[in-house]
Structure formats: C-alpha cells, structure tokens
Amino acid sequence: MKLHEYQSKQIFAEYGVPIPKGRVATTADEARAIAEELGGRVVVKSQVLVGGRGKAGGIRLADSPEEAGSLATEILGMQIKGLPVRKVLVDEAASIATEIYLGVTNDRAARCPVMIASAEGGVEIEEVARTDPEKIHRVWIDPLLGLREYQARYLASSIELAREHWRTFIQIASGLYQAYVSSDATLAEINPLVVTEDDRLLALDGKMVLDDNGLFRHPDLAEMRDLDEEEPAEGEARKYGLSYVRLDGNIGCMVNGAGLAMATMDVIKFFGGAPANFLDIGGGATAEKVAVALEIILKDAHVEAVLFNIFGGITRCDEVARGILAALEQVDTNVPMVVRLVGTNEEAGRRLLAKAEMITATSLADAAKKTIAAIKEA
Amino acid sequence: MSILIDKNTRVLVQGITGREGLFHASQMAAYGTQVVAGVTPGKGGEWVLDGKVPVFDTVQRAVDTTGADCSVIFVPARFAADAILEAADAGVQLIVCITEGVPVQDMMKVRRYLDQKGTRLVGPNCPGILTPGGAKVGIIPGHIAIPGNVGVVSRSGTLTYEVLYALKAKGMGASTCVGIGGDPINGTSFIDVLSMFEADPQTEKIVIIGEIGGSDEERAAEYISDHMTKPVVGFIAGQTAPPGKRMGHAGAIVEGGTGLAADKIKALRSVGVKVADHPEQVPDLLA
Numbered sequence: 240m241k242l243h244e245y246q247s248k249q250i251f252a253e254y255g256v257p258i259p260k261g262r263v264a265t266t267a268d269e270a271r272a273i274a275e276e277l278g279g280r281v282v283v284k285s286q287v288l289v290g291g292r293g294k295a296g297g298i299r300l301a302d303s304p305e306e307a308g309s310l311a312t313e314i315l316g317m318q319i320k321g322l323p324v325r326k327v328l329v330d331e332a333a334s335i336a337t338e339i340y341l342g343v344t345n346d347r348a349a350r351c352p353v354m355i356a357s358a359e360g361g362v363e364i365e366e367v368a369r370t371d372p373e374k375i376h377r378v379w380i381d382p383l384l385g386l387r388e389y390q391a392r393y394l395a396s397s398i399e400l401a402r403e404h405w406r407t408f409i410q411i412a413s414g415l416y417q418a419y420v421s422s423d424a425t426l427a428e429i430n431p432l433v434v435t436e437d438d439r440l441l442a443l444d445g446k447m448v449l450d451d452n453g454l455f456r457h458p459d460l461a462e463m464r465d466l467d468e469e470e471p472a473e474g475e476a477r478k479y480g481l482s483y484v485r486l487d488g489n490i491g492c493m494v495n496g497a498g499l500a501m502a503t504m505d506v507i508k509f510f511g512g513a514p515a516n517f518l519d520i521g522g523g524a525t526a527e528k529v530a531v532a533l534e535i536i537l538k539d540a541h542v543e544a545v546l547f548n549i550f551g552g553i554t555r556c557d558e559v560a561r562g563i564l565a566a567l568e569q570v571d572t573n574v575p576m577v578v579r580l581v582g583t584n585e586e587a588g589r590r591l592l593a594k595a596e597m598i599t600a601t602s603l604a605d606a607a608k609k610t611i612a613a614i615k616e617a
Numbered sequence: 618m619s620i621l622i623d624k625n626t627r628v629l630v631q632g633i634t635g636r637e638g639l640f641h642a643s644q645m646a647a648y649g650t651q652v653v654a655g656v657t658p659g660k661g662g663e664w665v666l667d668g669k670v671p672v673f674d675t676v677q678r679a680v681d682t683t684g685a686d687c688s689v690i691f692v693p694a695r696f697a698a699d700a701i702l703e704a705a706d707a708g709v710q711l712i713v714c715i716t717e718g719v720p721v722q723d724m725m726k727v728r729r730y731l732d733q734k735g736t737r738l739v740g741p742n743c744p745g746i747l748t749p750g751g752a753k754v755g756i757i758p759g760h761i762a763i764p765g766n767v768g769v770v771s772r773s774g775t776l777t778y779e780v781l782y783a784l785k786a787k788g789m790g791a792s793t794c795v796g797i798g799g800d801p802i803n804g805t806s807f808i809d810v811l812s813m814f815e816a817d818p819q820t821e822k823i824v825i826i827g828e829i830g831g832s833d834e835e836r837a838a839e840y841i842s843d844h845m846t847k848p849v850v851g852f853i854a855g856q857t858a859p860p861g862k863r864m865g866h867a868g869a870i871v872e873g874g875t876g877l878a879a880d881k882i883k884a885l886r887s888v889g890v891k892v893a894d895h896p897e898q899v900p901d902l903l904a
Contacts, residue, residue: 347831351725498775498777498865500865501854501865502896505856508856522756522774550775550782603779
C-alpha cells in the first residue's frame with residue numbers, strides 16, 4: 240500500500256525528521272487559507288500516487304496566497320498519468336542549496352534492510368543507479384541490531400556532506416529507519432533531502448510503501464489507504480479476500496493460487512488470446528467467494544469469455560462449482576464460459592456443472608484454446 | 618533417497634488444533650508421514666487424530682517427549698514469526714512454514730536469527746515438501762505425484778501441483794518436491810534446493826518453477842551454470858503480468874524494471890535450461 244507524500248512526511252515528522260510547515264487542501268479556498276497562514280512563498284503540490292508529478296506540472300511555486308489559490312484550482316483539475324488530482328499539499332517554499340537522496344528499503348537478495356544515499360537528490364534514484372552507479376552509496380542493516388550510528392556517518396561522508404551537518408543527518412537517517420521499521424514499510428524515502436541556504440536539513444518530499452501483510456499491526460495506517468487511487472474492482476475484491484488485478488484483454492480468468500493464475504494468463508496469451516484480469520480466489524475458497532469473484536470479472540465490459548482453472552488441493556472442486564452456479568443465478572450474462580476442474584472432488588464438481596451450459600476442458604492448454612475459439616464463434 | 622524428508626522424519630505440527638492444522642495433520646498421517654506431536658498453547662494434554670497424537674503447550678516439551686526433528690507451522694500470520702523462533706530454539710532442524718501473510722520485517726529478523734543458529738526453514742507462504750511414497754510435510758495433495766527421479770522446486774503452490782500432475786500423466790515421478798514459497802524473504806532459496814538435488818543420487822533431472830519478482834531465478838541460473846551436472850527444465854509464471862502490481866504473492870511484483878519474467882527466462886536459457894512455454898509442456902522437455 241502506497242502512502243501520499245503528505246502522509247509519509249507526517250510519519251517521518253513523528254520520528255524527528257524535519258519537514259516544511261504545510262497542510263493538505265482539497266479546495267482552492269483551503270489552499271489559499273493555508274498559504275495565508277504560512278506567509279511568504281509556498282509550493283503547491285498535487286497528491287497522487289504516481290511519480291513524475293513535477294514534469295506533469297503538478298508541483299508549482301506561488302508568491303502570494305491568491306496565486307496559491309489559482310494554482311490549486313488548476314492542479315485540482317488535472318489528471319496525472321490518468322489519476323485525477325483530488326488533494327494538494329501547500330508547503331512553505333524552501334531555499335535550496337543542495338539536494339540529497341536518502342531512502343531505506345528491503346533488499347530481497349541480502350534479506351535485510353538497505354539504506355541508500357546519494358548526493359544526486361531530486362531526481363529518480365533508479366536513473367542515477369543506471370547512469371552513475373558510483374554515486375549511489377549503500378549500507379546493509381542487521382534487522383536484529385537496527386541502523387547503527389557509524390553506518391549513517393559512513394553515508395554522510397560518502398556523499399561528501401559538509402561535516403557540520405553530520406549530526407543532523409545521522410538523526411534524520413535514524414528517524415527514517417525508525418519510521419520504516421515501526422510502520423512495517425517496504426520503502427521509506429526522502430527525495431530530496433535538502434540543505435537550505437540558511438543551513439538547515441529538510442525533507443522536502445517523502446514516499447512510503449507499506450507491507451500489506453503488516454497492516455494488521457497498524458489499524459491507523461491501514462485507514463490511510465486512499466480508495467480514490469485504486470481500481471474500484473480491486474478494492475472490492477480485497478474486501479472478500481480475493482486478489483484481483485485488471486488487465487486490458489477480453490478473457491476473464493478465475494484461478495486458485497497466484498502462480499497458477501499467472502500461468503493461466505500466460506497460456507491464454509501463448510495461444511493467441513488476451514487475459515482481462517488476474518484473479519486468485521485463494522486456497523479453500525467457498526461458494527460465496529466464487530460468486531463474488533465471478534461478479535467482479537463480469538463487471539468488466541471488455542470480458543467476452545470466462546475461463547475457470549481450478550486445481551483442487553485445499554480448494555474443493557464441488558464447492559467452486561456451487562459458487563459458479565450461485566453466481567450464474569444472480570448475474571445475467573451470456574458470455575461463454577470454459578471450466579477446467581482437476582483435483583479434490585473433481586467428479587462431484589463436474590456433475591454439478593453438467594446442468595449449466597458450460598464448455599469443459601481437461602487440460603490448461605485445452606481450456607485456453609476452447610476459450611479463444613468460443614469468442615471467435617460468438 | 619530423497620531430500621529433506623523421508624519415512625523416518627518425525628513431524629510435529631504447530632497449530633494442530635486449528636481447522637487447517639488438524640485437517641492437514643490427518644492428511645499427512647494418512648500419507649504415511651510420522652506425525653508424532655502437535656503444539657497449541659493452552660491445549661497441552663489433549664490428544665488428536667483418533668487419540669494417537671499428543672498435543673503440547675510448547676515446542677520444547679513436544680521435542681523433549683517425542684524426539685520430533687521437523688516442524689510444520691499452520692498458525693495465523695501474526696503468530697508465525699514467534700512459532701518459527703520457538704521451533705528453532707527447541708532445536709528443530711527443519712521448519713516448514715505454510716502460513717501466508719507473514720510481515721516481511723518479521724521474516725528479515727527470523728531469517729537472520731536462523732542463519733546464526735544454522736536452522737533450515739522452508740517457506741513461509743509455501744505448500745511444503747512432498748517425497749512421493751515416503752512422506753509429506755505440508756499441503757501438497759499426495760495423490761497427484763508418484764515416486765520417481767525428477768526433483769521439483771517451486772515458488773508457487775497450485776502451479777506446482779499442475780506440473781506434478783502433468784508429470785504423473787506422462788508416467789514421470791518425483792524424488793522430492795519442495796515449495797519454497799512466494800514471499801520476498803523466505804528461508805530456502807532455489808540454490809539451496811538445487812544443491813541438495815545435485816547431491817541426491819535418486820534425483821536425475823530437475824524442474825525449477827519460478828515467477829516474477831526478485832532475482833532468485835537469475836541467481837539460480839548462475840548456480841546451474843557453475844555447479845549443476847544434472848539437466849534442469851524450467852517454467853516462469855507471469856509473462857503477462859503488468860509492472861508495479863502485486864500478483865497475489867507478496868513477492869510476485871515487477872519493480873523498477875527488475876523481476877521481469879522475460880529476464881528470468883533469458884537467464885535460464887542462456888545456461889542451457891530448457892524453459893517451457895506453458896506448464897503442461899514440462900514433461901516433454903524432460904523426456
């Protein structure tokens with residue numbers, strides 16, 4: 240789960256990371272009032288969960304509260320990479336002397352957190368890693384010990400930060416690491432961390448990605464999820480414990496297990512079709528869950544056929560069959576459906592589905608070919 | 618021969634009185650696995666599986682009393698890290714964690730601790746281990762595989778079943794099948810299992826089943842090139858997965874241009890691994 244800039248910076252501030260004064264607004268009037276309150280120059284920043292906000296014109300400087308208001312009107316009407324801007328952050332503008340990158344994330348290969356710093360702040364760190372890998376400095380953190388002071392000092396010296404700022408930098412690095420650990424984050428990033436012309440360190444931008452599996456420990460953070468920013472069907476699916484990702488093809492897929500669901504999409508593509516979605520009903524799915532899943536798939540108007548691929552282990556094929564039948568009673572549809580049931584209680588499942596007019600398949604390849612053929616015939 | 622588990626493995630089940638734990642404990646026992654103990658805090662003194670298997674409050678008591686040398690974990694995600702550490706501290710040498718949804722920060726700590734102790738963890742978020750005709754520890758349905766000479770290692774669950782089933786349909790059997798799990802940080806990697814298969818006399822060929830996310834497959838390819846003499850066949854799921862989206866498994870995500878299926882397939886093919894276009898093709902490539 241991604242957090243907005245304003246949410247991330249609030250969390251950073253709780254752990255002692257200095258951030259600019261500012262607040263979030265949803266209307267131009269609010270933005271104007273916040274600018275008034277802050278006094279002086281402000282920056283109006285769109286709050287959407289994609290990168291490249293600056294390039295898209297979603298981050299602008301304002302010299303007066305009136306200008307802040309009119310810029311807010313403009314930005315609140317924008318779409319950035321297809322996402323409508325619904326909130327702006329109004330921050331006091333900082334006079335920037337230098338820009339640094341500082342972030343902490345999970346290193347899968349090293350199986351521990353890694354803290355990354357670069358003197359090349361304010362630009363995409365992946366880009367720096369590609370073009371100037373020697374400008375990226377890393378320290379790996381023992382998760383049982385946490386970030387040690389010498390490690391933060393090593394980063395400060397590696398990026399050639401002036402010595403007078405080391406103390407503050409170490410505090411910021413330590414605060415960022417604490418924020419990352421205490422929030423069950425997979426990424427906590429300050430880009431840029433700036434040195435201002437009056438010699439202060441300030442986190443101008445912030446980004447956090449939280450581990451969905453850790454959210455049970457953080458009901459307060461779970462509430463920060465911005466439902467406006469996700470595909471409604473994906474949120475709906477999550478409520479029922481289903482994992483759904485919409486794609487742009489025309490073959491709806493319902494599968495048990497994530498790996499098999501991906502493989503099913505791949506097989507459809509291999510035989511010349513295009514999957515409309517990824518959908519994992521999980522292990523031991525009940526009839527109710529299957530019914531909800533089918534409704535979600537069929538809500539996508541592009542779906543011209545549905546392929547069910549169920550390999551029963553914990554999941555019982557007869558239970559899935561009952562779910563399909565229940566869903567078909569509730570949903571009025573005439574798209575062709577192809578079913579492949581293998582494993583636990585497959586015979587009972589097939590018998591149940593014999594009444595419904597569905598195409599049956601024995602293998603995954605067979606199922607994919609029959610689904611593609613069914614669309615051509617229709 | 619097989620790897621990790623066989624008929625002599627003495628299994629204890631953490632979370633044995635829960636719905637999943639009890640069901641799969643009985644399935645494991647029915648397969649012929651020696652299920653010697655269960656652990657559920659607060660239920661010590663009870664007996665399960667028709668009064669044949671004693672339940673203990675702590676793993677230490679269970680190990681001391683029954684000599685269990687392998688633990689399989691079915692506890693909810695929020696208790697999983699503690700359950701793994703408890704088994705490790707009780708001296709269990711092989712821990713298999715089936716639980717899905719364990720926070721990654723928990724796993725980083727657990728993994729570091731286990732590495733220091735030298736304990737082997739398989740999972741979490743995995744289907745477990747099956748040695749056909751010998752024993753099963755976890756949830757892989759026993760009837761979908763027959764004994765044979767193919768070693769199978771996979772990051773997935775049901776996709777693994779699909780491949781085992783396709784092998785069986787062609788009369789091919791498995792020496793051992795190891796599901797290492799779909800989480801970004803887990804206990805056992807492809808390389809760990811590949812080296813065990815290379816050393817196992819029963820295993821003559823190997824199937825590796827990967828998916829998008831991380832770089833475990835790329836590192837496996839390097840290892841295969843440098844250390845493996847037995848032929849390896851692969852399948853990678855997620856060629857059609859869009860970047861930035863988590864595809865069910867916490868670890869199955871293409872981020873910042875890394876973790877792409879195409880790169881993994883290329884890495885494996887470049888070291889002579891035959892990679893199947895779809896899972897049912899795997900037996901043909903092994904023949």
